[in-house]
Amino acid sequence: MGRGRRAAAIALGVAGALAAAIALTLAGCQSFGEHASGERLARMRQSPEWRGDQFQNPQPMWSDMRDALMRAFTGGPDVEPVAPVPVARTDPAALAIAPASGLRVTWFGHSSMLIEIDGVRLLTDPIWSERASPVDWIGPHRWYPPTIALDDLPRVDAVLISHDHYDHLDWPTIVAMRSWKNVFIVPLGVGAHLQRWGIAPERIVELDWWQPARVGALALTLVPARHASGRVSGRSDQTLWGGFALVGARHRVYYSGDTGLFDAMAQIGQRFGPFDVAMIEAGQYDADWPDWHLGPEQSVLSAQRVGAKALIPVHWGLFRLAHHGWTEPVERVLAAARCSDMPVLTPRPGQPIEPTALKPGDSTRWWPDARWATAAQKPIVATTDGVDSHRVALPQCPAAPQVSER
Numbered sequence: 499m500g501r502g503r504r505a506a507a508i509a510l511g512v513a514g515a516l517a518a519a520i521a522l523t524l525a526g527c528q529s530f531g532e533h534a535s536g537e538r539l540a541r542m543r544q545s546p547e548w549r550g551d552q553f554q555n556p557q558p559m560w561s562d563m564r565d566a567l568m569r570a571f572t573g574g575p576d577v578e579p580v581a582p583v584p585v586a587r588t589d590p591a592a593l594a595i596a597p598a599s600g601l602r603v604t605w606f607g608h609s610s611m612l613i614e615i616d617g618v619r620l621l622t623d624p625i626w627s628e629r630a631s632p633v634d635w636i637g638p639h640r641w642y643p644p645t646i647a648l649d650d651l652p653r654v655d656a657v658l659i660s661h662d663h664y665d666h667l668d669w670p671t672i673v674a675m676r677s678w679k680n681v682f683i684v685p686l687g688v689g690a691h692l693q694r695w696g697i698a699p700e701r702i703v704e705l706d707w708w709q710p711a712r713v714g715a716l717a718l719t720l721v722p723a724r725h726a727s728g729r730v731s732g733r734s735d736q737t738l739w740g741g742f743a744l745v746g747a748r749h750r751v752y753y754s755g756d757t758g759l760f761d762a763m764a765q766i767g768q769r770f771g772p773f774d775v776a777m778i779e780a781g782q783y784d785a786d787w788p789d790w791h792l793g794p795e796q797s798v799l800s801a802q803r804v805g806a807k808a809l810i811p812v813h814w815g816l817f818r819l820a821h822h823g824w825t826e827p828v829e830r831v832l833a834a835a836r837c838s839d840m841p842v843l844t845p846r847p848g849q850p851i852e853p854t855a856l857k858p859g860d861s862t863r864w865w866p867d868a869r870w871a872t873a874a875q876k877p878i879v880a881t882t883d884g885v886d887s888h889r890v891a892l893p894q895c896p897a898a899p900q901v902s903e904r
């Protein structure tokens with residue numbers, strides 16, 4: 499190759515790489531979403547949770563980010579499955595038949611769920627993408643394909659979004675719903691992302707904490723959570739986060755969203771409980787940021803505080819977003835629940851269950867034996883007010899196993 503042709507080839511290569519980088523950046527930009535403005539922003543500023551120039555938790559959060567960063571690249575044992583995860587294939591024909599009990603939950607892994615309650619169908623935090631990430635080539639990847647195609651789901655009345663982190667608000671999944679007929683019920687500010695992605699404003703219902711909405715005969719309320727939000731670094735907490743209390747004609751359900759332990763849980767229980775079942779996050783925790791996520795023991799405690807009759811631990815079993823063993827959340831939830839007599843339901847990802855009319859095999863030990871650390875070995879304990887030394891007093895559980903290593 500002559501010098502001129504080589505230079506041309508290099509230039510072409512550079513141009514190609516540049517074009518690819520621009521395309522990736524643009525794809526990233528789309529998934530970043532949109533800043534709220536105008537009337538939407540004005541409404542956000544009226545919120546009691548808006549302080550200064552962002553949303554804030556009433557109970558501040560503590561973290562040791564230096565320590566977290568130092569350990570960011572060290573993996574623990576069994577943090578990801580080594581064999582195919584034995585999930586269920588969700589049968590669209592089974593979902594086409596209304597649940598006999600009036601309440602059915604299908605957990606798809608992490609926090610994506612189909613909740614059928616007293617004739618209303620809800621989909622929570624749906625992520626059907628390969629990765630929980632702004633782009634499709636890097637970031638935490640899913641451990642198994644979706645257990646049902648998005649288009650094979652029955653008609654959904656409402657999609658509930660708990661907050662705008664990538665593992666809960668997935669751009670390609672939302673884009674795939676442009677032609678659906680559902681409404682989106684989201685915390686304040688999140689509607690700006692949806693509108694940017696082509697969802698008509700009349701399909702978006704944005705709520706502040708304690709604000710109600712109706713979906714058919716179902717009363718639904720966005721309830722507080724102790725967490726954070728944001729899709730671009732340096733622009734965090736510009737949208738609100740929360741959980742949902744669902745009150746139907748015959749059943750009541752609580753979904754925590756992402757949260758650390760907070761005082762208003764008892765109030766949620768008093769106002770909307772007792773709940774037939776509570777789906778509460780129990781995974782992707784770390785002792786370096788104990789106020790962002792509950793961890794297993796506080797997940798069980800939260801189920802008690804909101805007055806749940808049964809707990810389905812969620813926010814585990816699909817992505818690796820923290821350093822703990824991948825089965826550790828459910829193992830520790832079961833250990834903690836033995837101390838408190840909280841019934842725990844552990845459906846396979848993809849398997850519909852009726853929490854008030856369980857059939858044999860609905861709640862099985864479907865995950866393999868893997869190594870995990872106990873509550874005593876790696877305690878996750880929230881602060882009361884964002885100060886390291888002010889920790890919540892957790893009930894002690896002498897019956898929990900002290901040694902769990904295989």
Ligand SMILES: [Zn+2]
Nearest residue numbers: 661663725756
């Ligand atoms: Zn989150």
